Amino acid sequence: MTAPAAPAIAPIFATPFAVVPLAEMAPLHAALQPLFASRAADSYRDPDMPRDPLCFRGREDLFEWQSEPVEELRRRLLAGICGAVMGANAYTETEFDALRIQARARLTIVHPDGCVPASSAPMASWSACYCVAAPSSASGRPGSGALRLYAVRDGTMFIDAANWRLREPFSRTHYLWAPVPGRMAVFPAALVHEIALNRTREDLVLVTVRVRFAHAGQVALPPW
Secondary structure, three states, X not given: OOOOOOOOOOOOOOOOOEEEEOOOOHHHHHHHHHHHHHHOOHHHEOOOOOOOOXXXXXXXXXXXXXXXXXXXXXXXXXXXXXXXXXXXXXXXXXXXXXXXXXXXEEEEEEOOOOOEEEEOOOOOOXXXXXXXXXXXXXXXXXXXXXXXXXXXXXXXXXXXOOOOOOOOOOOOOOEEEOOOOOEEEEXXXXXXXXXXXXXXXXXXXXXXXXXXXXXXXXXXXXXO
């Protein structure tokens, strides 16, 4: 009897996730941190967010601050985001350069024992999380302060003995990314994500961005 041919198994519905390293950011961070510390106050807090003494989340107008370090940060972050997005798309460089980008960014400071609850980014196609400062790793707490991306696509799947321990890349486990100063994570905005509990004694300082793109001839996008 002829043995059946081995099945061809391929991953489908893949999700892009990019880690963008930005070079020589330490001097810029040194200029940004005093500014960020001074503006982590009620007058800059997002009034639409629940008040949380363990986590400061600013308004989404960070890129509009009149500050040379912030303008430089904006330029570098958007360049990194565009590089990641273009890498995941089929546009030529000329075609991609013709797109118009819109971006909203906020300062997020996660204090010890604080976190950012799970959510997705509305009215955007891509999200980014850039790390300005991160505490040392918490002993025995590998997920402390991590960006956790939830695998929710198969949330309604029937689970039995044949699919609860699928091998990579088919596993249904969530994904953790540890923030590192000078690095940025870029991923689709529809992904549910959170910043896990900061189990250290230091602050985690992040800039979170949501972006969207329009064709050159597109008249308008829905309001933020």
